[in-house]
Amino acid sequence: MSTLLDLTQQGDVATITDESKLSSVKLMTPQQLYELWERQNWQSHTISFERDKEDWAGLSDADKDAIVWGLSSFFIGEERVATQFNGLVGAYESQAEEAFLCTQQVDEARHAQHFNRFYEQVIGYDGTFESRLDRAREDVSDAFKVLFDDKLVEANQRLLRDPGDREAKVDFVVTYHMVIEGTLALTGQANITDQFEQAGIMPGFLEGFRLISQDEHRHVAYGTWFLQQAAQDPALRKRIQARLFELIPIASGVLVPPGVDAADNYEIFGKTRDEVMGYAFTALTRRLKVIGVPLQAPDEEAVPA
């Protein structure tokens, strides 16, 4: 079977563990990813949290605090990526790309809806969607704010000002699809899912979270496709590397729990720092291999003949 068929479940090359296949993989196109979205569509409001409420009531205060800290970055993150995406939708270059990007913005709104319901019904944050977001914001780190409130917002604003700016589009997709979704979100999702599955808790939350993860793999597949096209241009290749070098230290800081020194061998979501970082950067490296841009400083690369 071709590797293209291997990808049709989620489209993301990071799921290919045979590294020798990475250099010859044929990526799904925006049209194929749009059609995959139609097949994978789902509803957040039909998920039941009845068992989750019982599970939550049985947790210790320390476990509740740790879960809220971990999930608040997702809740705020989903709000950010839903509201800071319109610049990319306007920067489409074909009807198929426009159709796919519209589906991604709908997905992010749905993901935020899942978290809002969980925070209201299970964690018990009263009030409105907005007040729940304000409260969840108290748990996010300074590195998180730099990435989501500064770097992401600036990249979106630049695309809104000039949708034809290719460098701005590359900066946005590296920030959003490669770093926020591909490196941070999918790593946190895998670890939180493992932790809840092992504890046998939160089935309603997990039902939505697995579907969110499926959506995220499809989103990252688009980003990989776009950057592979962009990387044909030597100037844009350097741009991809420069943006990664700017953002990777910030992204690493987002994964550090509160009150912990980044150099310590801390635990997060039941995993060691090295396990978490290893998972995150293995996935990023696989995607970059397919894009054709090695992870190194932009001025270290030999100029192609």
Ligand SMILES: [Fe+2]
């Ligand atoms: Fe999302």
Ligand SMILES: [Fe+2]
């Ligand atoms: Fe996403």
